[in-house]
Amino acid sequence: MVTREEVEAAYSRTAGWVRHTPVLESGTAEPYHLWFKLEYMQHTGTFKARGAFNRLLTAKENGWLNPHAGVVVASGGNAGLANAYAASKLGVPATVFVPESAPANKVHKLYAIGARVVQGGSEYAEAYAAALEFAEEKGAVYCHAYDQPEIVAGAGGVGLELLDQLPDVDTILVAVGGGGLVGGIAAATQGSARVVGVEPETAPTLHAALAAGEPVDVPVSGVAADSLGARRVGTICFDVARRTGVQSVLVSDDAIIKARRKLWESYRIIVEHGAAAAYAALLTGAYAPRDGETVAVVLCGANTDPAQL
Template structure:
């Protein structure tokens, strides 16, 4: 398992290469909640999501060969790997599934990555990427199930604790589980960590119900960022000890949370980035009176015009 010491070391390693993202303390009664809400604006991170933390930590922890760095991603992880590689002077190859949004693919190209679009679902994309690794020996950066990636994501929690030391509960969107695994690894049960998943991509919910990671169907509006077909094994081990529960939300709740985030906060969020907020706005998670809840807004890579499509 990833430890707080691993996360602290990752924080030192990536310092100056990623942003310390701000928090916003919301006024009483925000989104109809009796709790005290704080949002962590990780959508303002480099490359537009929390993924930059794990990407930089993994690349800086490894020995990068002449063939460079390679990753498979629905978009956000690929953008982070491409940006980190560009910043550090390495070549990047990114394999993306066909469901990846055009805006995210365009971001990969803008960061100088060689992009290959292959596979209708992430497992197909990942297999194609593995075949390429076997040929080139490039350093592979997994989107979520790698200790260095999990530790990098955990630096968000370390940072958040410094900003909101009296936090009671943290709401975190779940796809493959890298972010919530890192958050839970840092806090180690000292605060309540709640996962938020769409009904259409319920990897952690279904794994906890089954007692083991299982393959799940994926779909819905957040599939390009939360559409992993199986929870990562590292996160599942952490979840059994340190994650309080998982709440499920509908796609309509995610879209509504995107709109409310813009209308109330003037924060633009992609569907996956709005999922944790949707737990509050939909009533899937109801804070108790006075409960201090931190909501991680984890990504902002999307076409704003899609909100009114």
């Protein structure tokens, strides 16, 4: 379980290591007030830098961080980028296991940061198993992509910043894959704002877990699978979601594609499909704000190919 107190501690610990990302008012003539949290402007183009720094700084404080073995992570891209970047800033090596399906642009960025990349297997689960074996053999600090207390608490800094920037925010829309971000934000904002998780119809991890009463495996496919491709929501996210009353809504691939294109056409914002999912909930009515409601959409990542717009 992750609490607001843990999020606040993580936010203090990572101050000076991560960016304070801005918010942007939509300027549209809707009966509600819409803002975007521009978290895609975070280091490495994704919110995951927050959790990565919190995990590694905590490990360093506790003497877990072997300067020779460094850190290891299994990731289709974004978590690998974040942890490799954090490791480089702390002066330790990073090994990243990725499936063969990992987007080429993200793999190239991993190499550019200086990570050792091990690519193999068709799915994240295979990369995950290989990373755990590496951590055991080499003594590297394992950084889970979304289901570790330090990772979730670090991601929750997005929620703390939003409360500071928009004290009257009523609802926060957040894309969900493994659930690290939505879990962190829900923990940070409990009692202050409603949190709605938005998921592709083709990867409904939180939606299925809430319906089943526990995390369950789901089939994964679709345009956002490179960033929202977890087969099972994290246990931390699930526990926080139940405790705080997080809602879950689903959107189609077509809606995600249209939302991504509209962000570019209306705001000149380029995000990956996973990040656009949160905005798609508004465009489709999957989440319908009441009149006068203040809504914040978290745009959580921009590691994408602009040519695909």
